[in-house]
Amino acid sequence: MAELAIALHGLQVELLVQRYGFRSIKEYLVSIGSKRLLERKCILHDVHLEIARGECFGIVGRNGSGKSTLLRVIAGIVEPTKGTVSVLGRVAPMLSLGVGLEPELSGWENVALCSSLLGLSRSDIAHTKDYVRNFAGLSEPELAMQVKRYSTGMTARLGFSIATANDPDVLLIDEVLAVGDAAFQQQCYRRIDELKRSGCTIVFVSHFLGEVQRICDRAACMEQGTIVKVGSTHEVGLHYHDLLGIPLNP
């Protein structure tokens, strides 16, 4: 196998979760003493995964099966309770589009703000600005405008451009390309292909099997916090549909 970009071994993530919301204060008062306030929840367990450098890897699975948490572990947002995480190079997480954008600030100010939240250096930020000017498809007056006046699609364009500007080594995409118009989506896929060709490793989470099969080399299916199947996108697709109990081509 080629050089590894991501290696996860014996991964386990447990988190303390508050059991009572605002609506259940009464329930809490009634149960005080007999139940604990916080509950330990197992989000991921026994996850083993190796992804080669330059590979485009898809992850499918039901809602709540742990896909997003897995991406967060790779991105370094969530610390594993047990196990090891190794990632090669700089990770650009795109877990939701337009994250970190401040509505009151202009497009340009947001480029600087978001880039610094991504951990980029000053020279990288200058490069991001050039990139946004050429790629985002937003006019100069639009970029000088406050982001709160942007449409959803415009926000998505800005967010995607900032996230992918500085050729990351690992790109994590979580179900974010569904917004934006068809032209922008195509532009996104072109950019993803371009990054792929330049050796960027991509982990792609999606509910749409078609998308996964189109852009991914391999895939995994997750169920109840662990990986139940790794293989070609076709095999994983069959497994996923078995799991859901619906035929692959209805």
Place this chain on the structure above:
Amino acid sequence: MSTVVPVSGQATLRMQRQHLPMLITVAWKNVRLRYKSSLFGFLWTLFNPLLFLLIFLFIFSRAFPQVENYPVFALTGLIFWSFFATTSAHVLSSVVDNAHVLRSLAVPAQVFPLAQLMAGLFNLLVSFIPFAFILAWFGWRPVSATILVIPVVALFACFLFGLSLALCALNVYFRDIGILWSALLPALFYLTPVAYPPDLVPADLQWVASLNPLYHFIGLVRVVLYDGQAPGLELWVPAIGLALIALLGGLSVFNLLRRGFIANY
């Protein structure tokens, strides 16, 4: 084979020197955003203490004839109270307010409370300039001891930060903390000798008043800015002690709880 380097997990979530530019950017954003899209902008920082000063002058200046130059007495306390009330509230809600960022980017959670503290400090320092003029108008003059306001602000900021950091972490799990704090602040205001001289409290109840940490900090501020003297050791020691306890306590509570933030935003 591979040059797979162990990254992140542990490393990225902890505050490190590499996060300094990020911290400064976020702090500056906070400064700019506080009064963005408002006509009077920064003037609002002055408005709150001045409004209270007006009320105090109206109600209290006759009530405490023993206080020489009541406006200066009240304003020196009010500037710091306003800093405490505003900044603690901002620090407290900072992590929850930025949940969307913390859920999606590898940003250490400490960045947001720290950036709010920095923005609050910046606001305080800038507001010193107009306040100095207003105080001078009431007959206050800077003396050599005035420079001691710098260590006093530093200690006060440490105490404020430690306390609000602990509240901030707890607030992620139980939003009651934020609600409770906004209810407690006005009570704390009357418990702290901001408007009234501290010797107004009966002698046999002084020990109760001194249980309030703010009592010591406001006392320190008053000695430096109102009395124009260098505080004695008996004033420095409790302030340093409280600042250290708050800071260490706040940091350990925050570090203990931050692992679970992600599931409770």
